[in-house]
Amino acid sequence: MRLRKILFVLAVSLFWLGGCALHPFSAVKPGMTREEVIGRMGPPGAVVSIPQGTRLQYSGQPTGQFSFMVDLDASGRVLSVRQVLNARDFARIEPGKWTRDDVLREFGRPTLVDRVASWPGDILTYRWYHLQDLFYWVYLDSNQVVQRAHPGMEFVNAPNERD
Template sequence: MRPALCTLRGGGVLALLALVVQLAGCALPAREEPGALRAEVVARLGPPTATVPLSSGERLLYSELPAGFAAYTLDFDASGRLVRNEQVLTQTRFENIPVGVWTAADVQRTFGPPLRVERVARFEGDIWTYRFRQNSDPRLAHVHLDPQGVVRLVMFTDELPNFDNTRD
């Protein structure tokens, strides 16, 4: 049996190579440098997952969820210049959520929309789940929000190999 690439003819191979080159040159939020103009960043990256007003300007959030493991917050000053670019889906960031203080709005402003929202019998409220990587290991952060929307607990689990990230 021949590899699939060998079965492509002429233009098919060229099209595949063009696609690979295009994907390799894709704009990534991690590559955006301080000083970049907001309009130029949006032109390169496309529309953000979320836009959050800040007292000093604006935050654009680019999330790779549900399939990926990263979310980037790009903070712009009042003149529209990038001042900070941070990948926020990290164990450390989740561990530092102020339990009993932060609300659902704080969580969403920082991490973006969750991978999924679930409920369990032992907790009254929603559990927002985010996926991330710790070193190279896929992990899940579970942010427990009480009925008033206040964070009550943050737990971590390893992501199972067949985790269904498309379920509603």
């Protein structure tokens, strides 16, 4: 049992470290048509407008830790493909400027939309991975404007778990 667990952790580590070439979205290349992308990847979870054209959103939320954005130009050809649940992209969020619509356009659907007594608006939660399982919380005020955003640890596999 322990050997299987070690092999699984090793395989997952190699996937994340060795990367994107192992992920099915590495097959999506600039210049491909919208139809080719959908033929390979299936229908997107959402389609949103962006200044350059259209964005196809492929989100692994609520249980996955990825969200791929396939940006298409006005003619429907791929401009770029990127996994946006990462520290660099989260750092682009501007409290006081970004709205709920901006967050959903840039990151796709969240894992969870929650409310707590100590905060006046919704809290969007994203699951992501950077060396460990993490959450990213985006706090919206009652006007749907981001007021704060920050990462935190996800304790799904707590230290008390046994083999």
